[in-house]
Amino acid sequence: MENELKDDPCSSEEAFSEKPKKMKAKAKGKTKSQREGKEKTHRKMKASEEEIMETEGSGDRRSHVNVKEEPKEDPDFVTEKKGKKRKRKADNTDGLLSSAEAPLPKKKKKKVADGQENASTAKQKKMKEKKEKVKKEEGERPVSTKKKKTKEEIEAARALKIKKKEEEEKQRWRWWEEEKYENGIKWKFLEHKGPYFPPAYQPLPDDVKFYYNGEPVKLSLPAEEVALYFAQMLDHEYTTKEVFRNNFFKDWRKEMTLEERQLIMDLKKCDFGELHAMHKEKVEARKNLSKEEKLVNKEANQKIVDEYGFCVLDHHRERIGNFKIEPPGLFRGRGDHPKQGMLKKRIRPEDVIINCSKESRIPEAPAGHKWKEVRHDKTVTWLASWTENVQGSCKYVMLNANSKLKGEKDWEKYEVARKLKTCVDAIRTQYQEDLKSKQMGTRQRAVALYFIDKLALRAGNEKEEGETADTVGCCSLRVEHITLHDALDDQKCVVEFDFLGKDCIRYYNKVPVTKRVFKNLKLFMENKQGGDDLFDRLNTASLNKHLSSLMPGLTAKVFRTYNxxxxxxxxxxxxxxxxxxxxxxxxxxxxxxxxxxxxxxxxxxxxxxxxxxxxxxxxxxxxxxxxxxxxxxxxxxxxxxxxxxxxxxxxxxxxxxxxxxxxxxxxxxxxxxxxxxxxxxxxxxxxxxxxxxxxxxxxxxxxxxxxxxxxxxxxxxxxxxxxxxxxxxxxxxxx
DNA sequence: GCTGGAACTTAGGATGATGACA
DNA sequence: TGTCATCATCCTAAGTTCCAGC
The missing domain is CATH 1.10.132.10 (Topoisomerase I; Chain A, domain 4)
Structure with a gap:
């Protein structure tokens, strides 16, 4: 191996003479919670031992052995890690929204121990009595109240179903047979009712109390609402996590009155038991609704869907994907998210931007409110948008997956991937060549591309420290995420990957690679610590720029679709x-x-x-x-x-x-x-x-x-x- | 070339609906 | 008919990509 390195046209010195694009990270120890989070995700990796990859050879890509094995203790977790990444805008959680709202029916107290019946049992009893009455009237014959369907009726129902299907098919907009718009125009006419807002918060009934330090405390409405968000989650693991609890408590206190803030100083002394019980009871009652009651609810929901769930796009009725504004609650970030537990505030019409045709009926804001803005942008596909307070990111109301706008994009995606098929051999030849480049940046790009192509890794954008969980993709891999084995399990040049990817899902894999890739990896890792970037001269922007020069529309993501x-x-x-x-x-x-x-x-x-x-x-x-x-x-x-x-x-x-x-x-x-x-x-x-x-x-x-x-x-x-x-x-x- | 934001796709979990079976 | 398991849908977090502005 040493000799090979000496013979390498890219001597380390020469290659490293380029200026690194990314700053080296400074070492930082992993926290206990990070470690626990990673350990927890290990459970997800026991999966199949199935290996469905071809063997590596001339032109063969799918050559790695996708060994998902029980992980061993990871020594990296107790060693130092490094951070990097940019500092981000200040969070805007201080923009306090008051009105604590969310629907809550009056509590129906259930005391089974006291021999009292709850609503559902009473209802069941009533139904039973009704049925028995029918039985009696029919001369005690044990007949079902449900009439059995005759053959003709079954046949008719079947015919109706077929007819409905045919009707649906007839009405389907065959947009794929039409010409596409040009110049980024997405639609010519767009009309909708605006988003649907969650119902207002209903205060707790008087007999449901919150206790602090054993004493009942009547909370102000905003504080009470946020307390209920927490109480509703008490059965969830989230509420046992320190970060979640701290973030919640901090944001909850912001909703409290001065007096409440002075009194409630310690989350451990808070007793949400009655709130929690009330919530559980509500869920249970919902489950136990009679068929008729469920039908009433279903019809009410359908009414909302009919009213808000559709829009008119270029003279066609299209289903909207997410027409409901996200209700307030506590943020549930995945994995060890540093912002988990923070308060997701209620969105008001004043926060929402509406997008529709100038000539359409402009949606009316709910009574007493107005929209933040109404715009008429035909180059975007969203109908409404707002900025959420936890991460400061934009949320959009968009069309359903079966719509023209989404379908057209999807079709295009697969066409780009098919196009890659025609030039993938040339691209592979090129990056194999680039593995020998004198430019360190080019070599890093070649190795990254090799991984993206062979292992279907995601691009791996840089992320801001402290804003999200510590996850990576290909370009953001750090030295600590791979281990090189000259030989392992009868295979040579094996790379062991172990990192958390999107949604904190662990990627664990042992992959035999070519000698050239292996040698390059050793080179990239020289003089680096675990927390340093593996590809310090590469980012997703430059990688995608290179890819688009090889084939128009080609990005790292296309390889995933293609493969x-x-x-x-x-x-x-x-x-x-x-x-x-x-x-x-x-x-x-x-x-x-x-x-x-x-x-x-x-x-x-x-x-x-x-x-x-x-x-x-x-x-x-x-x-x-x-x-x-x-x-x-x-x-x-x-x-x-x-x-x-x-x-x-x-x-x-x-x-x-x-x-x-x-x-x-x-x-x-x-x-x-x-x-x-x-x-x-x-x-x-x-x-x-x-x-x-x-x-x-x-x-x-x-x-x-x-x-x-x-x-x-x-x-x-x-x-x-x-x-x-x-x-x-x-x-x-x-x- | 870098940065940040906008716009969009991709993702797993939660919840509700439906079907199979005792 | 009730229960339990499975499937479908909803929900929203977490990615990628592109582009404007410096």
């Missing part, structure tokens, strides 16, 4: 078999999908009831096996009895038993396939890649070719979102 889609296509080709039955074909599809999810590191927390549900399924499988054995025995017996006999009855029995065996076998297979699929999916989220990275035309074409109904892999939302692909994809589509 996800091409992997799906390859895997489907490899795994699918026309002779399989539908459940087996679906298992193949899911496995291909899973390969992508593993590549993109899409993880989820295992469902809470996972073990129990697997045990239940296994029990069912065992029981079905017993049934099958029994059915087989019966078939054997029936055959024996029918042998040599011309009695038609006996032959019928044999046929019957044969069918029973067949049915049992089919059910057993289905269950076994389901168990395998579920187990393999335990910690892998398939939906993210399906929704964002996989060209839908690959899936549509696969369904057509494999004769699998599309609704087996795409639910209604996905079919709507990808209507353009469903409509235009032919059997022979190739990504």
């Amino acid at each position: 996800a889609s091409i992997t799906l296509q390859q895997q489907l080709k490899e795994l699918s078999n026309m002779k399989d039955n539908v459940p087996e074909k679906l298992l193949s599809y899911n496995r291909a999908n899973r390969a992508v999810a593993v590549l993109c590191n899409h993880q989820r927390a295992p469902p809470k009831s996972f073990d129990q549900s697997m045990a239940n399924l296994q029990a069912k499988i065992d029981s079905r096996k017993e049934q099958l054995d029994l059915a087989k025995k019966e078939l054997k017996q029936a055959k024996k009895e029918a042998k040599g006999s011309s009695d038609n009855k006996l032959l019928v029995v044999v046929e019957k038993k044969k069918k029973a065996v067949q049915r049992c076998e089919e059910q057993l297979l289905k269950m076994e396939v389901q168990a395998t699929d579920r187990e393999e999916n335990k910690q892998i989220a398939l939906s993210t890649s399906k929704l964002n990275y996989l060209d839908p035309r690959i899936s549509v074409a696969w369904c057509k070719n494999m004769e699998v109904p599309l609704d087996k892999i795409y639910n209604k939302t996905l079919r709507d979102k990808f209507a353009w692909a469903v409509d235009m994809t032919e059997l022979d589509f190739v990504f």
Whole structure:
């Protein structure tokens, strides 16, 4: 290795003579909470041991071994780390909003111990009595109050459903058959009702009290509202975290009156028990509503959706994605977010900017209020926006994923990714060459690109220290995030990655790389400490600038889309078999999908009831096996009895038993396939890649070719979102 | 070339709705 | 019919990219 380094055309001295673009970070110790956060995310990484990558070779990219193994104690966590990053604008939490609001029905106190009934049990009793009355009137016949549907009625319902579907299809805006606007124009006419505001806060009932130091304290409304936000979260782990509690307490005190502030000095002395109980009761009561009451609520919600959930865009009615203003509450940042627990303030119309056509009916602000601004910008897609107080970022009301604006952008995204296919070989050749460059910056860019291409890493923008959790992507990787192994598990030049990526999801992977990459990494790490940037002469802007010079529209993100889609296509080709039955074909599809999810590191927390549900399924499988054995025995017996006999009855029995065996076998297979699929999916989220990275035309074409109904892999939302692909994809589509 | 903000996509968890099964 | 599991949808945080202004 040393010799290789000597022979390297890029001597360290020469290469480092360039001025580093990024300042070296100063060492800083990791906090305990950071350490705990990272340890916690380890649970997410136990997932599949499945390795779906090809071996590295000429032109092969997917060569790493994606080993997700139980992590060992990370010594880095107790050593020093370095910080970097820019200082940011001051937070504006001081812009105090008062009006504490949020709906709360009057408390119905439930004292089961005292023998009192709660509302829901009373209601159930009433229903029961009603039913019994019906029974009596009908002469004590044990009949159901629900009328059984006749065959004709079932048929009619089915026909209605088909008709509705056809109607929907007829009404669908086939925007993909129209010309696109130019010069950044997104729409020509836009009309909407403005966003929907959450209801005002309803004060606590008199019998629900907050206690401080054991004494009841009547809080002012603003303080009471914020106290309730905390009380509602008491069952959540958040409220046990020191950072969350401190941030909450600090912001809560800002909402208090002077007197309250002087009295309430210690969060530990606060008792939110009654508030918490009231909240739980409310949730429980909501769950126990009768069918009729639920229907009333549903209709009320539908009314809101009908009124606020749609807009008119260029003469077409389009669904809005998030027409509701985010309600106030406590900020739930992911991982070890330094701002978790801060108060997310109530948004008023005076904070909201409306965007619509000049010639449209301008939405009216709620009574007694006015909008911050009304503008008519046709070059953007948002309908309303506001700035949130915790991070100072903009929030937007935008259209639903099935809208023209979103669909067009999505289609374009996959077309750019397909375009990459035509030049990816040249780009790979180029960055392989760049690994030998005399310029350190060029070498770093080449290695980063190698990772982005091979491992589907995100670009990794720089982040501001203290503003967000400590997460990284490719360009922002630090020395402490990788470990180099000359040899590991019979493989040479292995890079071990261990870092927190987007949403604090841990990325852990051991990847064999080419000698040249390995050697470069050693070079980049020379004379650096754990907290220093691995790629100190690279940032996402310069990387993307370079990429766009290689292909118009090419950015780091495109590689993720391209590699996800091409992997799906390859895997489907490899795994699918026309002779399989539908459940087996679906298992193949899911496995291909899973390969992508593993590549993109899409993880989820295992469902809470996972073990129990697997045990239940296994029990069912065992029981079905017993049934099958029994059915087989019966078939054997029936055959024996029918042998040599011309009695038609006996032959019928044999046929019957044969069918029973067949049915049992089919059910057993289905269950076994389901168990395998579920187990393999335990910690892998398939939906993210399906929704964002996989060209839908690959899936549509696969369904057509494999004769699998599309609704087996795409639910209604996905079919709507990808209507353009469903409509235009032919059997022979190739990504 | 750097910085910060605007505009947009991507992401996992929470919640509500629906379906399967005893 | 009630319960439980699963699926679909909602919610909003956390990314990426682009661009204007210096």
